[in-house]
Amino acid sequence: MLPLEYRKQGVSIGDVGAINDQGGFEYFFNILLPAHHPCNQAGGVPDGFTPLSVNLRKEEGSTSPGTHITNPEWDTCRTRLGYHEAEMGNELHAALRTGKIPAEVGYGFRFDFKSSEGAILILPEEYISEDNLNEDDFDNYAAANAISWYTHINNVLGRRLGGNSLLLVTGVDKTSAWGVASFVHAEKGTVNMSMVPNSHTQSKYWFCSVSCATARSGPSRNNLKTDEPTDEPLDQCVFVRGVRVSVSPAILKNSSRMSVKTDSLRELSTGDILSRSRFIPCQGNRARNPELPRPQENGGKRDPGRSVLPEIETTVTTDRIPLKSLPYHPLAIINEHLLDKHPTADVVLSHDNCWFSLIENGENSLPNDVELLRRVRDKYDAVLSNGAAMCKILGVFLLTWMDTNTQVPDANFLNI
Structure with a gap:
């Protein structure tokens, strides 16, 4: 259940979330609010979270x-x-x-x-209609924290998001x-x-x-x-705009490892076993307590008052948990393409106004993926300026590395 404070206002600028299978916005936290704010209490915030301190300018x-x-x-x-x-x-x-x-x-x-x-x-x-005008502040903050966002959402909240899923909201249209x-x-x-x-x-x-x-x-x-x-209240969001925040597959793999405790089959009923039979590829490390008897000791009989669970402690670690399928979005296609073309980039950021500009006058439907990426290649031209590699198109920039004065720990990023 979403916090009451959040439900009163609906989707807002600064929200970090993902589009779910039904096309709705799944909210996780807001980067403009402190960790103790009611809107950040349901799922918590990433480790080391510090809200973005900015004088928010909105159109x-x-x-x-x-x-x-x-x-x-x-x-x-x-x-x-x-x-x-x-x-x-x-x-x-x-x-x-x-x-x-x-x-x-x-x-x-x-x-x-x-x-x-x-x-x-x-x-x-x-x-x-509200739109954020602090684009650089939002981009730099997202680039610096994208990896911790995925780590929190996948490991702590257990969402199994792919590395091309998160949206940082920068604009909303709301009504009643x-x-x-x-x-x-x-x-x-x-x-x-x-x-x-x-x-x-x-x-x-x-x-x-x-x-x-x-x-x-x-x-x-x-x-x-x-x-x-x-x-x-105007709490019904009918349109949302934002920054698609993606991380490389290697980063996602390292930040999405999961360890779980397992139950002994001896302690589970047949119904419990069948209900938990979904296969997850994993490696298990089993440690037996040497001070406890083995199950077959004691004359082959098990003390009915003793649980098997303390005798066998098994930890399962996996980084191959199947990811959730991603609803179609042009920015997901573009970000995946950019990660393929720039393997040294850890983070890719792309704005909704990027794919808006790729739709030609008179078109009633989106171009297919091949045509969409062709337009990206045709409209972007790479340049180098102030220590940053950029692709300039229609006044929009693609950053492949930031200058040394920008604090982004151990992460290259692309930004459309």
Whole structure:
């Protein structure tokens, strides 16, 4: 369970986490908060953790209620619903009069799509956008601490992350309510949906009708409960931007060794044995206590009051624990490529705005991996400046080694 303080604010700048199998953000700790802060208490912080001390500069923006983001945009038609098209009780009419339901939303919207596939994000209430402007401070801090992050998350928290998984959040878009829908292989012109406010459903806004698409809305009303009934915090993160933090396979192997104690099979039931039968390649070191009798001593009988566990102590050490599969992300492909091309680098950092710049005008889908890496090679040119090897592209720099005045212990790093 995430700390209450964290759930009140949602994903924030400075969070270190990973994208899970469901596409959500798995939070571990925040680099801007002290170790004793409630948001850093659930999973703890890495050994030697010191928060980044920086005067955080943010670029902020906001958008009015009733916004929607869709792809393809030109095939979408939005229509405001009228009074006669919505089923609204007295509560919602009162909420509309008092502004608790934005006037821009009114009785809701209907969306019609001409395309056979697409997606839409509906933001019925205001949402804010925040982006960190202290890029150098964040990059240097991540480069200096990336290895300890992976060590803590894999060894202490037992997450089994690959070395290309961590995200340091540098920007968020947050709101208090949302709706998402997607469709594929639909007959053109058959997809439509209506989203309206409602006081009796699980979320404040819901899709009252959906044709040929999958849709859901949130958050649930349980998540909206606060000390102030009218207070609906902007704690729902709909977009996250950040720095992909990767470490070399050799570094990950050395920082992710695990030692565990084992149970004697004699002390386990058949059900316990079968439930623990997943294979993990390992090496075992067994030490027998010479002062205790062997199991077959004492006339071949075992004292029922004596456990076998104190007689045999086995420690299993492994560095071949299968890693979690990584959801697709362009930066993961780019970082893996950079690690292959620069084997002396221990850490690779790449920013989301890097792959944003690789998408060409008019493209509705991501290029395949081969084309993506071709664009990386075509757009980057290596130069040397102030003791750092750099690749400059469109005002973005790739650092392969920092000057001697920068404190990064035993780690080369690449930074896009």
